[in-house]
Amino acid sequence: MAEAAAPTTATRTVKRNGAAVAREIGADICVVGSGAAGYAAALEAARIGRKVVLVDGLPALGGQAVNSIIGTFCGLFSNGTHGYQFTHLVADDMLRALGEQENALYYRHGPHTTVVYYDEIALGRWIEKSVQAAGITPLLGAILRNVKVDGRRVQELEFATRYGDVKVKATGYVDASGDAALSWQAGFSCREPQQNRVFGTQMVVLENIDEANQPTREELSARLKEKGERYGLLRREGLAFVIPGRGVAAMNMTHVETPLDPLEASEKALLGKDQAERAVHFLQSEFPQCFGKARVRAYGFPGIRQTRWIVGRQQLSVDDVRNGTRFPDAVARTSWPVELHDHGSGHHWHVFPEDHVHYVPLGSLVPADGDNVVAAGRCIDADVAALSSVRVMGPCMAMGAAAAHALDLAGNGSVHQIDVAALQKRLTDNLDRTDKPW
């Protein structure tokens, strides 16, 4: 019988000599932010053969879709109870893979549109495995802290991680940071809401709920209006939607400020949890049959809607959204309502007719000041109301795919001068397909 190997107890003494040296890596495309827009951009860029680095400030992939526990893909289907799918490519792979797992996806064919509930743990693992399988280099827990720019081209990004600094040099960059962090640090012009901030939300997952006795949305809304003040709730609407078959509910009932000042942001994040606790108390007391024994199983990271975004070559306006303008350089589409959370007690909600479609132009994704950066997701250029519609995850994924292809077509040239017809040909499924999966 072979002898067991002796345990390895040897150590070595280490000491840093001189200044820390940053790791340096290169890529064709570097994507900053791994939320719905960022993971779609990275996976699409890898699929067309580009070498990709995908960076996130969190030590996990998935952005808000996974880590803020959003729970529902919106804006992915046209209006009506059983509409067609607007966004394909990476979205198809994702829906197929999650659909094969028990209780990881649930299509809710509501009277207005189809939304897709998802299990955030399953989504997170699918993103991680897809990134690995695609050969993408992940760089996690890496905060962007400097952007080197030469004229209109970003040359290099510098990140700080707990294990030391990393520099990434790429031909093209996707700003999928949600807060336009890359464009801001590059010194490009950006926009912020002028007066009222757009509120975010502290999401909560509740367990021990009785699915069979859930209140209707109308009952919940009426009770919130009537009694919300008694429970100290700022927001007097919202929902706690039960995810069928999982025995849990996702609670979206708070309105929390999401400032860009680091100290204020930290303070508001904790206040958001106080608000969420009060909302849980409200549910337990007012709907005891369903929520009487509910317990908080998880708090998401702060849910952030709209903070800072780029100044693009074109700003998408709410009139374009209302009119369904199909731009000559359209790259994404949706029919999600205007959903503007601009006051503490509620939000503006403007639903469009069943045949309505509105589009996002490439001009809103490309910063006016840069040639090798494309924004995607909730930091593209749109007015406050228009952005409140196109920032949901269906169009975010479509914008991510468009960003990958735009940079691929630009190569060493400018994203402002690419062949738009060639780009749209690659994105045909996301612009023109209308077949129904039902």
Ligand SMILES: Cc1cc2nc3c(=O)[nH]c(=O)nc-3n(C[C@H](O)[C@H](O)[C@H](O)COP(=O)(O)OP(=O)(O)OC[C@H]3O[C@@H](n4cnc5c(N)ncnc54)[C@H](O)[C@@H]3O)c2cc1C
């Ligand atoms: C409470 C709430 C509920 C919502 N409900 C829905 C819904 O039901 N359905 C729906 O489709 N949409 C919903 N939305 C909207 C949607 O979730 C977001 O707009 C969308 O997820 C944004 O995706 P994104 O990829 O643009 O950005 P994010 O998901 O915000 O990803 C940005 C990533 O960039 C990283 N990052 C930022 N700055 C830096 C930096 N300096 N350095 C390194 N990394 C950085 C962040 O860590 C983050 O992971 C909701 C939003 C909120 C807040």
